Amino acid sequence: MIDKASPQPPPVGRVVATEQKPATPHQFHFWTANETTIGIGAIVRVEGAGSGEQEAGKVVYGVVTDGFAYSDLATPLHDVVGAEGDPARAAESPTVRQEIRLWTAAVLRQQPEEPLQPVPLGRVHVATDTDVAQALRMDAYLDGTEPTAIPVGLYTSGGLEAPVYLDADFLLGPEAAHLNISGVSGLATKTSAVEFLLGSIFQHFPPHKGRIAAVCFNVKGPDLCFLDRPGVLEDEDRRRYERLAVRAQPFERVRYYAPFKADGVNLNTLRTHPDLVGDVEPLVWGLREVLDYAEVLLNRDDIDAKADAFIDFLSDRVVDKEFDDGFGGAHRVVTFADLERLFRSIFDGLELGGGRGDTWRTHHIATIRKVRNRLSNISTRAKGLVTDDGPSNDLPWGRFEDRAVYVVDVANVDPLGQDLVFARIVSKLREHLERRDLGVEAVVVFVDELNKYAPADGPETYVKKMLLDISERGRYLGLVLFGAEQFRSQVHRRVVGNAGTIVFGRMDSDELATPGYQVLSPAIKIKLATLPIGELMVRHPHFTQPIFVRFPRPAVLRGRDGVERFPPAADLPFEDAVVRQLVKLDRRVRPNLVKDLIVDRREEDVRRALAHTRQTRPQDAFAHFKKHLGGRVAAAPATARESVPPLNPISDEPY
Amino acid sequence: MSHSWVDAILAAGVVPASYVPEASVGRTDLEEFTGADPVEDPELRVHSLDGVRALAPAAVGFLDGIEQWRVVGYAGVTPIVRAYVAAAIRLRGTDRRPRTIAEDADELAITRLDRLPDAVREALERAGVRVVEISADDAGQPARALPAARIEVQKARAALERRLAERRLSGLGSDEWLVVDGVLSDSSALSAHPRVLGVVKSHGAEYFAGPELERALTLPAVRRTSVFRPKSRGARRDIYSWYLRLWPWEGNDLLYGLLRVEARAHPETVARASGISAWLTAERAPLATPDRRWDRLLYPIHDVETYLRARAPRDLLPAPGSRLPRTGT
Numbered sequence: 003m004i005d006k007a008s009p010q011p012p013p014v015g016r017v018v019a020t021e022q023k024p025a026t027p028h029q030f031h032f033w034t035a036n037e038t039t040i041g042i043g044a045i046v047r048v049e050g051a052g053s054g055e056q057e058a059g060k061v062v063y064g065v066v067t068d069g070f071a072y073s074d075l076a077t078p079l080h081d082v083v084g085a086e087g088d089p090a091r092a093a094e095s096p097t098v099r100q101e102i103r104l105w106t107a108a109v110l111r112q113q114p115e116e117p118l119q120p121v122p123l124g125r126v127h128v129a130t131d132t133d134v135a136q137a138l139r140m141d142a143y144l145d146g147t148e149p150t151a152i153p154v155g156l157y158t159s160g161g162l163e164a165p166v167y168l169d170a171d172f173l174l175g176p177e178a179a180h181l182n183i184s185g186v187s188g189l190a191t192k193t194s195a196v197e198f199l200l201g202s203i204f205q206h207f208p209p210h211k212g213r214i215a216a217v218c219f220n221v222k223g224p225d226l227c228f229l230d231r232p233g234v235l236e237d238e239d240r241r242r243y244e245r246l247a248v249r250a251q252p253f254e255r256v257r258y259y260a261p262f263k264a265d266g267v268n269l270n271t272l273r274t275h276p277d278l279v280g281d282v283e284p285l286v287w288g289l290r291e292v293l294d295y296a297e298v299l300l301n302r303d304d305i306d307a308k309a310d311a312f313i314d315f316l317s318d319r320v321v322d323k324e325f326d327d328g329f330g331g332a333h334r335v336v337t338f339a340d341l342e343r344l345f346r347s348i349f350d351g352l353e354l355g356g357g358r359g360d361t362w363r364t365h366h367i368a369t370i371r372k373v374r375n376r377l378s379n380i381s382t383r384a385k386g387l388v389t390d391d392g393p394s395n396d397l398p399w400g401r402f403e404d405r406a407v408y409v410v411d412v413a414n415v416d417p418l419g420q421d422l423v424f425a426r427i428v429s430k431l432r433e434h435l436e437r438r439d440l441g442v443e444a445v446v447v448f449v450d451e452l453n454k455y456a457p458a459d460g461p462e463t464y465v466k467k468m469l470l471d472i473s474e475r476g477r478y479l480g481l482v483l484f485g486a487e488q489f490r491s492q493v494h495r496r497v498v499g500n501a502g503t504i505v506f507g508r509m510d511s512d513e514l515a516t517p518g519y520q521v522l523s524p525a526i527k528i529k530l531a532t533l534p535i536g537e538l539m540v541r542h543p544h545f546t547q548p549i550f551v552r553f554p555r556p557a558v559l560r561g562r563d564g565v566e567r568f569p570p571a572a573d574l575p576f577e578d579a580v581v582r583q584l585v586k587l588d589r590r591v592r593p594n595l596v597k598d599l600i601v602d603r604r605e606e607d608v609r610r611a612l613a614h615t616r617q618t619r620p621q622d623a624f625a626h627f628k629k630h631l632g633g634r635v636a637a638a639p640a641t642a643r644e645s646v647p648p649l650n651p652i653s654d655e656p657y
Numbered sequence: 658m659s660h661s662w663v664d665a666i667l668a669a670g671v672v673p674a675s676y677v678p679e680a681s682v683g684r685t686d687l688e689e690f691t692g693a694d695p696v697e698d699p700e701l702r703v704h705s706l707d708g709v710r711a712l713a714p715a716a717v718g719f720l721d722g723i724e725q726w727r728v729v730g731y732a733g734v735t736p737i738v739r740a741y742v743a744a745a746i747r748l749r750g751t752d753r754r755p756r757t758i759a760e761d762a763d764e765l766a767i768t769r770l771d772r773l774p775d776a777v778r779e780a781l782e783r784a785g786v787r788v789v790e791i792s793a794d795d796a797g798q799p800a801r802a803l804p805a806a807r808i809e810v811q812k813a814r815a816a817l818e819r820r821l822a823e824r825r826l827s828g829l830g831s832d833e834w835l836v837v838d839g840v841l842s843d844s845s846a847l848s849a850h851p852r853v854l855g856v857v858k859s860h861g862a863e864y865f866a867g868p869e870l871e872r873a874l875t876l877p878a879v880r881r882t883s884v885f886r887p888k889s890r891g892a893r894r895d896i897y898s899w900y901l902r903l904w905p906w907e908g909n910d911l912l913y914g915l916l917r918v919e920a921r922a923h924p925e926t927v928a929r930a931s932g933i934s935a936w937l938t939a940e941r942a943p944l945a946t947p948d949r950r951w952d953r954l955l956y957p958i959h960d961v962e963t964y965l966r967a968r969a970p971r972d973l974l975p976a977p978g979s980r981l982p983r984t985g986t
Contacts, residue, residue, distance in 0.1 A: 074963070076947040084942035095942035097957050098753045 015126035030121035039160020043550035045129040063137030064107030073099040134164035153246040155551030178502030179477030185507025197556035212443030213404035228564030239554035255406035261387035267579035275568035384419030402441035444480035452485035473500035588623035662784030671730035693864035698883035711935035721961035735772040769796030855919030858953035
């Protein structure tokens, strides 16, 4: 926490102003000794010279944005002449030229704030804990009866370090919200930073703001698959945790969700180690879940008024209702299989109906065929997520737990399926938060590869529109988007623009050359391009300038380490996978009985019974499973067909 | 001391003025022929420094001074000059970075008291400023008063430098040298010390004539002359001296890159002359640019001067604007 007793360090520099480089209310220059701890990103405090009435007692806080070094050398040619053209001799000159370390700093805060005047030509000190709190206006939310400070990292400079806090009201709403983090891949920064910050939020979320949970979409590899497992920390990490008053521990409540693989019984995740897979809930959706977000499944060209109207018709009039197809058939469409039967009935009816035309209930047969193709396509492309038949298994809507992380692993799901998962879960979160019946008051949604879901250019997809909606209105609901991407410039500007807190890890030089980074000085850009692991640049509404902070590595097992320590199990044979799921539901289940029961049974029937058992969670899982699997139907022997001999028997003669 | 005494005399009736004479180009050598006695060789010869091992003191103090002055008012036609003189020694150690180890400064008023109205004179006395008087003859003629004032400023600076250098001698380490910008012979202490050098870069005095003069003034680069003994002039002390050429003069002028070195009048000086010369030659780098005397100005001396000018009162510098009459707006 803030160390208010730290002694006042001696001055390290002095503000200078010339006609060419004057001090202004927003920028100033100061020099230091050549050997100094000051560097780019350092926070300094300037004390008024005290010569004028107004300057006496005036304190200005600034952050170093650029640095210059130069000597009294009038022209490089003079150095050549002095060394007689020999670079080796240049280093041997008896006297070192006078040189200067001149720094440019951007003003963070002036005290008093009025009248706003140029920075006084005073002494420059390295900032202490208290200074950092003042400079970053953290005092407004660090103290008081209801503090809202969330530790984000340690500002470090010259041996001094100070905790930096974000304001929960501006990170998680309602004043501002959302966090966007950019950085090149492979440096364990983006995901690690979000994991640390989530841990910090869970520990420091102000009680008066209620309960909070997080939904994290794992979109690549094993990144988020081991959040409940402790990671390896070094002493320095522990010290940083202690300094930030954050407990170094993994998340206490983590719920994993992953769809099945195409076989419908093995989970499509890297968290399949026998010790861990028991925690993973299958994510299975049926027709109703998909139909509500059918727009996601249709590409831009598909979305026409006719298809839209037909989907609405299905959703409103057909699904989950008794329905007469008009050809004498009665349907109750609950599953994809039911829907397929309805479609067949319609096509048959239209074909057999002779002159009844090409329309059914005002919908043209071409439109019906197109919608059918798209809907059946999703059950193929996202097989394992979408079930043709049987009940669904979903996140615990209405029963979200406080300080719980819900990890939805869609890393190995088809992109279309990822879109569907993302759209549906976020939409459901929004619905429940609007109704205030989710179980928590705020939800952080972490989405990596944001440039994929909300690209700066490209078609206006449902997912992009939804992300825009969250970005612009989510803060009122408590729906907070933590987005990460490699290249910020490739994300829709309204999505990143609405993020109240922006975090930068190490950046690619090409990315830094894009217009979005013009406000940064060349020195800041270079620092960003060479930022070490564990250091970030943070922009926050209370900070008038970006600040560099260091954070400890997250106290959870990193994805790569997790996969090594808990290697994913190979896919089980169908029977074993069924057994494993039933045992997970009821430890009394005897595997051999299950295997005997399902041998020679159709896999679809087994999956359906298993899904029902999983959804029902009965006391006696095996009995329930057996009941829903039904009795074995003996195969009827094939009756011999009477064949009609050919009129002209085929001769044995080959020619 | 602030320039409050200037305000006091202006309040006493002095007509304000603001005239900054041309900046001093440094203390000049005497502008006369004095002659010299041979010491090292029977006649002045040229000594090459090729292959000479340069003296390499562990620490060297460099001493220089500055003077700044301005006519701040006139009482009738008698000028009242405000002068500021300062001197410093900056010691260069093994890290090759000069650091100030001694400095002093003085402010004085130069005028002719008996030509001032009583009120002005009393104002000066009350202000406590040190007053240096010019002669009555000079004071009566403005054309002579300012050169006379300038001489007084130079004297004050020289005295300040001398005091500072002499104070330093007592603390001079066994492997520490002191290099003074200018002549040593003003001070018996300095001129007798084995590790003090005077580096003279203005050559008003002529010690030779004929072929020896030509040999001295056409000295090739990185060469020195024989050590000689300048003939004693007035109160000046016995000293050894030699010329040293830092840069080729061809294409420039005879004095380009030419230094005259002064050291203790002692046989050891003769033995060390080449080593000292090689050392001073090494001091060519870094160049003392942008100073226009860079060809003869050692960088550490330039550094002392820069230091002193950075600390001098800013109001004594020439105003950047023109001297056109003010419009009254």
